[in-house]
Each structure stands twice: as C-alpha cells, then as structure tokens.
Amino acid sequence: MSHKNNGEVDSLNNSVRSTSRVLSFFNKSKGVIINNEVKNDSAILECGPELNTINKNECSYIESNNKLTFNVVFGKITTKKHKTWDSDGFLEVLGKNAVLKDLDGNIIGRTTVNPQCINEGFRLFIASKEVEIISLVSNDVNLARDICKGIEDREPPRKRLKTSNIGSCLLAVYQCYKIDITGSEITSESLIMPSFCTKMNGTDNINPETEQQVSVDACLTNVLRPHQRDGVIFLYECIMGIKIENNFGAILADEMGLGKTLQCITLVWTLLKKGPFGKPILKRVLIVTPSSLCNNWKKEFIHWLGSHRIFPFVADSKNKPQNFKRQPRSQVLIISYEMFVRTYEEIKEINFDLIICDEGHRLKNSNIQAAKLLQEIDCKRRILLSGTPIQNDLQEFYTLVNFVNPIILGSSTEYKRYYEGPIIASQCPHASDDVQFLGKDRAKELRDATSPFILRRTQEIISKYLPRKHEMVIFCHLSEKQKALYSLVIDTWFDNTISEKKATHLTIITALKKICNHPVLFTKDKDNFLSNNPAFLQLTKNDNASNSNETEYCGKITIVRCLMRNLKKTDEKIVLVSYYTQTLDFFESICNAEGLKYCRLDGSTQNVARMKIIEQFNSKTDDSKIFLLSAKAGGVGLNLPGASRLILFDSDWNPASDAQAMARIWRHGQKKSVYIYRLLMSGTIEEKIYQRQISKTNLSEVVVDANNLSSLKLSSSELKDLFTLILNTDSLTHDLMNCTCCDQINPNELSDEYEDINKEEYTKNIKKKQSQQNLTINQLLDWQHYRKPFADNMMQELMLKQVSKHISFIFKNSITENMS
Numbered sequence: 001m002s003h004k005n006n007g008e009v010d011s012l013n014n015s016v017r018s019t020s021r022v023l024s025f026f027n028k029s030k031g032v033i034i035n036n037e038v039k040n041d042s043a044i045l046e047c048g049p050e051l052n053t054i055n056k057n058e059c060s061y062i063e064s065n066n067k068l069t070f071n072v073v074f075g076k077i078t079t080k081k082h083k084t085w086d087s088d089g090f091l092e093v094l095g096k097n098a099v100l101k102d103l104d105g106n107i108i109g110r111t112t113v114n115p116q117c118i119n120e121g122f123r124l125f126i127a128s129k130e131v132e133i134i135s136l137v138s139n140d141v142n143l144a145r146d147i148c149k150g151i152e153d154r155e156p157p158r159k160r161l162k163t164s165n166i167g168s169c170l171l172a173v174y175q176c177y178k179i180d181i182t183g184s185e186i187t188s189e190s191l192i193m194p195s196f197c198t199k200m201n202g203t204d205n206i207n208p209e210t211e212q213q214v215s216v217d218a219c220l221t222n223v224l225r226p227h228q229r230d231g232v233i234f235l236y237e238c239i240m241g242i243k244i245e246n247n248f249g250a251i252l253a254d255e256m257g258l259g260k261t262l263q264c265i266t267l268v269w270t271l272l273k274k275g276p277f278g279k280p281i282l283k284r285v286l287i288v289t290p291s292s293l294c295n296n297w298k299k300e301f302i303h304w305l306g307s308h309r310i311f312p313f314v315a316d317s318k319n320k321p322q323n324f325k326r327q328p329r330s331q332v333l334i335i336s337y338e339m340f341v342r343t344y345e346e347i348k349e350i351n352f353d354l355i356i357c358d359e360g361h362r363l364k365n366s367n368i369q370a371a372k373l374l375q376e377i378d379c380k381r382r383i384l385l386s387g388t389p390i391q392n393d394l395q396e397f398y399t400l401v402n403f404v405n406p407i408i409l410g411s412s413t414e415y416k417r418y419y420e421g422p423i424i425a426s427q428c429p430h431a432s433d434d435v436q437f438l439g440k441d442r443a444k445e446l447r448d449a450t451s452p453f454i455l456r457r458t459q460e461i462i463s464k465y466l467p468r469k470h471e472m473v474i475f476c477h478l479s480e481k482q483k484a485l486y487s488l489v490i491d492t493w494f495d496n497t498i499s500e501k502k503a504t505h506l507t508i509i510t511a512l513k514k515i516c517n518h519p520v521l522f523t524k525d526k527d528n529f530l531s532n533n534p535a536f537l538q539l540t541k542n543d544n545a546s547n548s549n550e551t552e553y554c555g556k557i558t559i560v561r562c563l564m565r566n567l568k569k570t571d572e573k574i575v576l577v578s579y580y581t582q583t584l585d586f587f588e589s590i591c592n593a594e595g596l597k598y599c600r601l602d603g604s605t606q607n608v609a610r611m612k613i614i615e616q617f618n619s620k621t622d623d624s625k626i627f628l629l630s631a632k633a634g635g636v637g638l639n640l641p642g643a644s645r646l647i648l649f650d651s652d653w654n655p656a657s658d659a660q661a662m663a664r665i666w667r668h669g670q671k672k673s674v675y676i677y678r679l680l681m682s683g684t685i686e687e688k689i690y691q692r693q694i695s696k697t698n699l700s701e702v703v704v705d706a707n708n709l710s711s712l713k714l715s716s717s718e719l720k721d722l723f724t725l726i727l728n729t730d731s732l733t734h735d736l737m738n739c740t741c742c743d744q745i746n747p748n749e750l751s752d753e754y755e756d757i758n759k760e761e762y763t764k765n766i767k768k769k770q771s772q773q774n775l776t777i778n779q780l781l782d783w784q785h786y787r788k789p790f791a792d793n794m795m796q797e798l799m800l801k802q803v804s805k806h807i808s809f810i811f812k813n814s815i816t817e818n819m820s
C-alpha cells in the first residue's frame with residue numbers, strides 16, 4: 001500500500017470502516033444462508049425465511065460515526081399518488097446530519113434525520129424537494145471484496161462462498177444488500193411471478209415442491225405502474241413457455257411511451273437473479289436496438305437499478321462483443337442492428353438466454369440482413385418490442401411471429417396455404433359464402449393461435465400520469481413564390497416536356513415536397529431538373545445567394561419562426577422534426593438569426609454523442625430552446641420531455657413514421673401541457689399524402705418504407721390526382737369530410753383569384769369524391785374544427801397569434817387526464 005497517496009489510504013480506511021458497519025447488520029440479521037453454488041461466474045445467495053420477519057429498524061444502516069452515502073432520487077413535492085422524480089442524486093448521512101447532492105456533487109440542501117429510518121424506499125423532504133432513498137452506495141471493488149471476505153470470516157456460511165472473480169464478488173454483495181432491503185420491504189405491493197408448476201399443470205420432470213417464488217425486487221415494484229406489472233407477468237409467462245408450451249417468445253406492442261423498456265428491465269433483472277427452481281433463468285441477455293437508443297437502454301438500466309447493481313455493456317467500435325464475453329461482470333449486451341450485423345461472427349460465439357429486439361417492426365421484412373442473422377442465433381427466448389401497430393399485412397405478421405415463436409405458424413408455405421390464402425380470398429368482393437366462411441374461420445384461428453403472446457395497450461393508460469396533450473393539424477396557403485414554382489413543376493410534368501428519365505414521378509414528388517417546405521430548398525438544389533428551364537430562370541432571376549428568401553413569407557416557415565420568437569418569452573422548448581436534413585439546415589439558419597440556442601440530432605450524429613445531446617436538452621439547466629430532429633435518424637424511441645411543443649414540419653407516406661416522431665415529447669417526465677403541430681400546405685401534395693395516411697383505401701399499396709420510395713406504386717390517375725394543385729381551398733381534407741360544421745364547399749367563398757378554376761366543377765368533384773372515399777378522414781370529425789377568423793385566445797395559447805392571417809384551417813384534438 002506504500003505506493004498509495006494519503007487520500008487513497010483514507011478512502012480505503014473509510015471503505016473498511018463502512019464494511020464493518022454493513023457486516024454488523026449481517027451478523028445481527030442471522031438470516032443469511034450462503035450457498036456456494038458458483039457457476040458461470042455468478043455467486044448465488046439465498047435468504048432464509050426468517051428474513052421476512054426482520055424488524056425494519058434492524059435493516060437500516062445504523063450506528064454510524066462515519067459518513068454513509070446513498071443513491072437517491074428527488075423531485076418537487078407533490079401530493080400526486082404516482083410521483084415522478086426529476087433527478088438522481090446522493091444523500092450523505094453523518095450522524096443525524098444529511099446532505100442532499102446532485103450527481104455533480106453540488107449541494108441541494110441539508111436536514112437532520114433519524115439515522116435509523118434511513119432505509120431503501122424511505123422518503124424525506126430537503127430544501128423543498130422530496131427525496132427517496134434508493135440504495136447504499138458501493139461501487140468500490142475493494143469494499144465488495146472485503147465484505148465477501150468478512151462474511152466468510154465472521155458468519156461462517158453453511159457452505160463456503162467461492163468467489164471466482166470480482167464480478168461474482170460484487171454480485172454477492174449486491175445480493176446481500178437486497179436481502180437486507182427487500183427482506184423488510186416485501187409488502188402487499190410486492191410482485192410475485194405466477195407459479196410455474198400450477199400453470200404447467202401435469203408437466204413431467206417437475207417436482208412442484210421444489211418450486212420457489214420468483215419475486216421482483218422492491219426497487220422495481222416501487223416504480224412499476226399497474227399496466228407495467230401486468231406486462232412483466234405477461235413477458236415472464238411467455239418466455240418461460242407457460243403461455244404456450246414449447247414456445248418462448250413474446251411481442252410487447254404497447255403504444256409509444258408506455259415504458260416497454262422498464263418492463264423488460266424488470267424481467268431481465270429478476271431472471272438474472274432468480275428462477276422458480278433456484279438457479280437464475282438468465283445468464284446473458286442480448287438487446288438489439290436502433291443505434292440512437294443503445295445508450296438510452298443503458299441509461300434506463302442504471303436509472304431504475306442503480307449503477308451498483310447492473311453493468312450493461314454497450315457495444316461500439318471500441319467495446320466489441322468479444323470483450324463482453326470476457327467480462328463476467330456484464331450480463332447484458334446492448335447493440336445496434338447495424339453493429340449486430342457487422343459483428344455477427346463474434347456474437348454467435350456467445351450463449352444468450354434471451355434476445356430482446358427493440359423497435360422490432362423493422363424485422364418485418366425477413367430479407368433484411370439483421371432479420372436473417374437474428375433468426376439464426378441459437379436462443380429460444382425472444383422478445384420483440386414495437387410501439388408501431390402491426391399493420392394489416394399478413395406476410396409481415398408472419399415474419400414477426402415467426403421470429404419470436406418459430407414453430408407456431410409452421411413454414412412460410414404452410415402458413416400461406418392454411419392462413420394467408422383463405423383469408424385473402426375471403427376478402428374479395430365477389431367471394432362465395434363458403435370462401436368467406438373459411439376465411440373468417442382461419443382468421444379467428446390465427447388470432448387465437450397468436451394472441452396469447454402479443455400484448456398491446458394504448459396511450460390512454462398513461463394519460464392519467466401525464467399533463468394535457470393538444471394535437472393540431474394546421475393548414476396554410478402557399479406563398480406567391482411557392483405557387484409559381486409549384487405550378488411550374490406540375491405543368492412540366494403534365495405537359496410531358498421532360499423526359500421520363502430526367503424527372504420521374506419520384507423526382508416530382510420530392511420537388512413538390514421541397515417547395516412546400518421552402519422555395520430555396522428546390523431552387524438551390526443542385527439536382528434541380530428545371531435549372532435550364534427559361535420560365536424557372538425568369539422566376540428565380542432576382543434570388544441572390546446572400547438573401548435566400550428566408551425572411552420572405554412562406555407558409556410553414558413563417559409559423560415556425562413565429563413559434564420560435566414567442567418561445568423566447570417563456571421557459572418552454574420545442575422539437576422541430578423534418579425528414580430532410582436540408583430543412584434542418586434551414587432551421588439552423590433561422591435559429592442563428594433569432595439568436596436561439598439549439599441541439600441537433602440527425603443521421604450524421606455519432607452514437608456516443610446522441611445520448612449526451614438528449615440528456616443535455618432534457619436537463620433543467622440547459623439553455624437551448626430548440627431540438628432539431630431528423631425523423632429518419634431519431635424518430636423512434638427517443639424521450640424528449642424537455643420540450644413541451646413539437647412541430648412535424650413534413651409528413652411521410654408511412655403514418656407510423658409520423659406517429660413515432662410526434663410521440664417524442666408526451667412522455668413520462670413531462671410536466672407541462674404538450675402541443676403537437678402538424679403543418680400542411682393546403683391543397684398540395686402534403687395534404688394528399690396526409691389523406692392517404694388516414695384513409696384505409698389502398699393503404700397497403702401506398703405505405704412504403706421511408707428509405708425505399710422507389711417501391712411506391714401509384715396508378716397514373718393517382719399520380720394525376722397527387723400532382724393536381726387545388727388553390728381555392730382552406731383545407732382539402734376538410735372539404736372531403738362529410739362535415740356539417742360549416743358549409744365546406746361554398747363556391748361563393750372560393751377565391752376569385754384563379755379564374756381558370758371552375759367553381760361548379762370543383763364542387764361537383766368534391767361531392768363525388770366524398771361519396772367514393774371510404775375515408776377514415778371522418779375520424780377528424782371528432783376533432784375541433786377552426787376556420788378564420790380564429791379566436792385570439794386560442795391563437796395566443798398556440799403561440800401563433802401573430803401569424804393567424806397565414807393560417808387557413810385548424811383541426812385540434814385535446815387529451816386530458818379525465819378522458820382516461
């Protein structure tokens with residue numbers, strides 16, 4: 001020890017002192033039975049039944065003349081039943097004095113306490129904060145080793161504890177903590193997994209008398225919501241093969257924000273420690289997730305369990321899966337789908353007992369490499385998580401189900417013959433009664449076979465824990481410049497003056513979407529197919545490089561800018577979402593012009609940086625106002641409750657992508673009322689895409705992967721409809737509804753500006769379409785409808801008062817706690 005400086009010696013002495021204090025508890029408790037069964041680097045400790053009767057006071061970390069540090073969570077004082085915590089921190093207790101510090105060591109407040117009460121789960125108030133004790137801090141490997149040694153020395157176990165390495169040593173210690181904590185805390189709210197033997201009635205080779213209760217630790221039961229408790233039991237039953245014999249997979253398809261991560265963490269942590277027959281069920285777990293969420297998973301593990309309990313290993317360029325294999329301390333490997341494919345050879349050498357695929361809907365196409373390789377991994381317990389509804393596509397459904405429970409639906413050919421064929425045949429309009437009957441029968445059979453292992457709950461469940469949510473669809477008109485450019489592009493397409501090769505319909509779609517976002521995104525585009533067109537040159541001849549028309553009125557941008565300016569006067573933040581990085585660049589220039597600090601996350605953001613950016617933005621101390629988010633790079637899974645407003649600036653063909661992007665702020669931890677704005681340019685392609693999203697008609701043909709637009713299948717009449725600009729409407733979507741809120745097709749209200757438009761013709765067309773369309777657009781009938789003039793107080797609340805004149809129509813829907 002001579003090489004250590006004084007500080008180190010001191011801290012070691014402190015550790016030893018704390019060690020003896022902890023040991024004195026173990027000596028007193030007399031309930032610890034230590035089993036020396038050490039297999040695969042994990043020491044297993046069990047507690048005797050007498051522990052359940054330990055007096056609560058005996059469990060506390062008492063008799064201290066020295067400082068003890070606890071992991072805590074703290075937040076504002078509320079009377080709410082379900083409290084949400086703002087931050088993690090530490091509580092240092094010396095005698096009767098307690099000091100609350102944040103994670104950076106800054107003092108938040110002080111108080112005096114009765115040290116006997118300081119125990120896991122105990123709550124106290126310090127400096128207008130409510131604080132909850134999570135656990136005693138002990139990350140110190142020496143301390144862990146000493147404690148284990150001490151246990152052997154002072155309280156001879158029935159069998160000696162073999163500690164093959166530090167990892168198992170730490171595990172033993174944490175398990176000890178758990179004994180002193182949960183032993184006294186198993187309450188009526190404890191969560192016990194269903195009995196394996198009772199459920200598996202009559203299974204051979206299992207002696208029901210050997211079965212032990214599998215209970216969830218108090219640190220988790222204290223935080224789980226009721227639906228999450230149900231979810232954990234569901235997952236347990238599935239992966240234990242209780243739901244369906246010999247099938248060990250589950251699909252947890254809860255809507256976005258319901259806390260699928262915590263449910264999985266609870267399952268994983270419980271089964272890494274326990275099993276119905278003594279041994280833990282899991283030794284190693286693989287979590288595959290979109291790259292933007294790798295560090296979020298790690299953060300959630302640490303958040304719910306504390307860094308002293310679990311050591312999740314996030315694979316990246318420095319930390320390879322093969323290093324994970326060598327680290328017995330880490331039992332959970334978190335890896336991105338891309339990295340999984342790159343390092344598959346290393347991964348397949350590791351034995352995993354459970355695979356969790358987050359945002360698993362991406363595996364719906366069995367041809368993608370990650371899906372193929374994941375299927376090949378030898379691991380029978382599989383969980384697929386997805387907040388995106390499983391779409392009405394029987395082939396995709398098969399792929400997802402087949403991934404988690406490969407035997408249940410048979411081979412792809414059998415499935416097609418038995419289920420898919422008859423079901424599709426029965427949906428044909430002219431199907432005979434027999435065909436219809438068979439189809440319905442098979443559909444029911446399919447549902448019955450799969451529903452036991454698919455669980456989906458809706459967002460209504462969490463509305464009671466969250467503030468109000470207001471969703472708006474806001475329509476605005478094109479500016480003169482946008483109209484001119486838009487018309488030029490579609491005229492060029494209709495006139496057939498460009499060769500198929502030079503401008504396919506996809507080029508036109510992209511051009512129109514860019515013009516809707518802002519003219520410069522099209523005019524300055526180097527791939528602009530009109531760059532030599534005389535009319536185009538004429539139109540843009542006054543645009544100069546320095547003044548890129550940013551300040552000129554331009555529909556949606558004007559709204560964004562107005563919101564930005566109004567935000568300055570508040571403590572609110574906003575997320576701006578676009579599918580185009582050029583649009584995000586554009587927002588950046590506006591932020592700079594407005595002097596607003598921003599964060600940005602797009603495909604080019606390094607994985608390690610992603611979590612930092614998100615944490616920084618969500619933290620209270622951060623002064624950035626805007627989060628620029630690429631929907632493609634960060635639409636799924638992210639938690640951005642630091643912002644209370646979100647603008648979806650452009651839409652995707654796939655409604656699920658938009659829904660994912662819009663769900664980022666109405667999440668746990670949100671304290672303010674939430675406003676979500678979807679911006680649409682009236683009568684343009686944006687509205688048509690939106691209508692396709694909410695209309696069931698032909699959806700399956702139209703819904704395409706955002707990255708694979710080339711698979712977009714549109715007939716020539718659909719294309720014509722898509723490219724027709726309707727200028728004389730405030731909201732074409734509203735016109736198409738059977739709505740009586742206002743005379744939506746009042747020709748007299750139509751603008752006289754465009755004489756070439758025949759108003760009667762328009763009215764006739766709309767009437768015809770209304771009757772033809774099987775529109776779920778009518779869902780919007782339940783929303784509130786607003787047209788000009790808009791009430792000042794509403795526009796004030798929406799922070800859009802100054803731009804009212806640029807807005808043509810608003811749909812609004814509000815979700816409040818009372819609605820749940």
Ligand SMILES: Nc1ncnc2c1ncn2[C@@H]1O[C@H](COP(=O)(O)OP(=O)(O)OP(=O)(O)O)[C@@H](O)[C@H]1O
Pocket residue numbers: 084223224225228254255256257258259260261262300386387388636637638639663667668669
């Ligand atoms: N019981 C709980 N108490 C407090 N916060 C919770 C609870 N459960 C989950 N959360 C928080 O809610 C947020 C959303 O959870 P999570 O990311 O797991 O949602 P999700 O179901 O995976 O949604 P998505 O489909 O969008 O990925 C996280 O910040 C998480 O920490």
Ligand SMILES: [Mg+2]
Pocket residue numbers: 260261358637
């Ligand atoms: Mg998630």
